[in-house]
Amino acid sequence: xxxxxxxxxxxxxxxxxxxxxxxxxxxxxxxxxxxxxxxxxxxxxxxxxxxxxxxxxxxxxxxxxxxxxxxxxxxxxxxxxxxxxxxxxxxxxxxxxxxxxxxxxxxxxxxxxxxxxxxxxxxxxxxxxxxxxxxxxxxxxxxxxxxxxxxxxxxxxxxxxxxxxxxxxxxxxxxxxxxxxxxxxxxxxxxxxxxxxxxxxxxxxxxxx
Amino acid sequence: xxxxxxxxxxxxxxxxxxxxxxxxxxxxxxxxxxxxxxxxxxxxxxxxxxxxxxxxxxxxxxxxxxxxxxxxxxxxxxxxxxxxxxxxxxxxxxxxxxxxxxxxxxxxxxxxxxxxxxxxxxxxxxxxxxxxxxxxxxxxxxxxxxxxxxxxx
Numbered sequence: 001x002x003x004x005x006x007x008x009x010x011x012x013x014x015x016x017x018x019x020x021x022x023x024x025x026x027x028x029x030x031x032x033x034x035x036x037x038x039x040x041x042x043x044x045x046x047x048x049x050x051x052x053x054x055x056x057x058x059x060x061x062x063x064x065x066x067x068x069x070x071x072x073x074x075x076x077x078x079x080x081x082x083x084x085x086x087x088x089x090x091x092x093x094x095x096x097x098x099x100x101x102x103x104x105x106x107x108x109x110x111x112x113x114x115x116x117x118x119x120x121x122x123x124x125x126x127x128x129x130x131x132x133x134x135x136x137x138x139x140x141x142x143x144x145x146x147x148x149x150x151x152x153x154x155x156x157x158x159x160x161x162x163x164x165x166x167x168x169x170x171x172x173x174x175x176x177x178x179x180x181x182x183x184x185x186x187x188x189x190x191x192x193x194x195x196x197x198x199x200x201x202x203x204x205x206x207x208x209x
Numbered sequence: 210x211x212x213x214x215x216x217x218x219x220x221x222x223x224x225x226x227x228x229x230x231x232x233x234x235x236x237x238x239x240x241x242x243x244x245x246x247x248x249x250x251x252x253x254x255x256x257x258x259x260x261x262x263x264x265x266x267x268x269x270x271x272x273x274x275x276x277x278x279x280x281x282x283x284x285x286x287x288x289x290x291x292x293x294x295x296x297x298x299x300x301x302x303x304x305x306x307x308x309x310x311x312x313x314x315x316x317x318x319x320x321x322x323x324x325x326x327x328x329x330x331x332x333x334x335x336x337x338x339x340x341x342x343x344x345x346x347x348x349x350x351x352x353x354x355x356x357x358x359x360x361x362x
Contacts, residue, residue, distance in 0.1 A: 029243030138335030
């Protein structure tokens with residue numbers, strides 16, 4: 001019996017088929033990662049909730065964006081680029097005693113010994129008392145709003161980075177990146193909580209009526 | 210002379226046998242690295258950029274709300290529109306939309322659910338505030354303003 005070799009299968013068009021699939025996936029898929037500015041909304045207050053405690057005016061950093069996207073900070077016209085430094089000066093002022101930090105076992109408020117601000121009696125008492133109040137108009141543009149939110153967030157990041165570098169010799173942002181990779185690392189978590197406790201992000205938001 | 214003529218050959222054909230392998234490799238990379246777009250966005254989406262951004266990891270725990278002017282203005286008219294799933298909806302529908310999203314998630318993970326607001330750079334903050342008011346009502350407090358990474362102009 002004559003043995004015949006099986007003819008070789010022509011694989012020349014394999015590449016074409018694979019290219020076709022490749023192009024299909026290239027076109028139909030998106031590479032977007034979900035990233036953005038994270039905020040936590042305040043909890044809904046029950047109707048019979050007690051009125052909120054009165055906050056001293058010097059502890060409130062008022063940022064108003066009007067309907068023409070003009071920026072008014074503490075009663076003065078400002079540019080978006082100035083927000084960051086003004087917010088840092090305000091938060092880091094450390095003029096007086098703060099609220100007691102319960103997690104550190106404090107029963108009464110202490111002065112902010114990690115602040116490097118001007119200790120101005122007209123500005124905030126303590127980072128954990130400093131409230132940033134962001135007021136917008138209904139027709140403020142979202143783009144401007146995000147810019148301001150970003151700058152306010154950046155102010156906290158700058159301060160947190162500074163404290164973290166002094167205390168742990170690592171940037172706060174680096175701690176956060178390391179935590180992303182290693183979610184169960186307790187020592188990193190403790191560091192993060194320590195920094196957050198010392199510079200808590202208190203941004204209140206409201207709409208001008 | 211004929212001796213020399215014999216030697217004169219054309220270039221040997223390039224072996225393309227490994228070409229499919231290379232292309233398949235690329236193909237698998239794209240298949241794994243990309244996600245299918247689940248909804249067709251029907252509103253304008255020019256996402257603002259920011260520097261202080263946080264990345265979200267778990268896609269299952271994210272619900273998306275798109276905000277912007279409708280691309281099809283003849284049908285939906287002018288002004289900011291809110292898109293939930295595949296249709297333009299009203300602010301009031303946000304609640305049932307979030308409730309529906311919660312159904313698909315384990316109870317112990319519900320606290321970690323985040324609402325991502327993908328809003329157009331030109332839309333008004335009032336619309337966003339309306340959505341946030343609804344979210345507060347149903348205790349969906351974690352939100353993310355979707356932005357690209359980049360310096361602000």
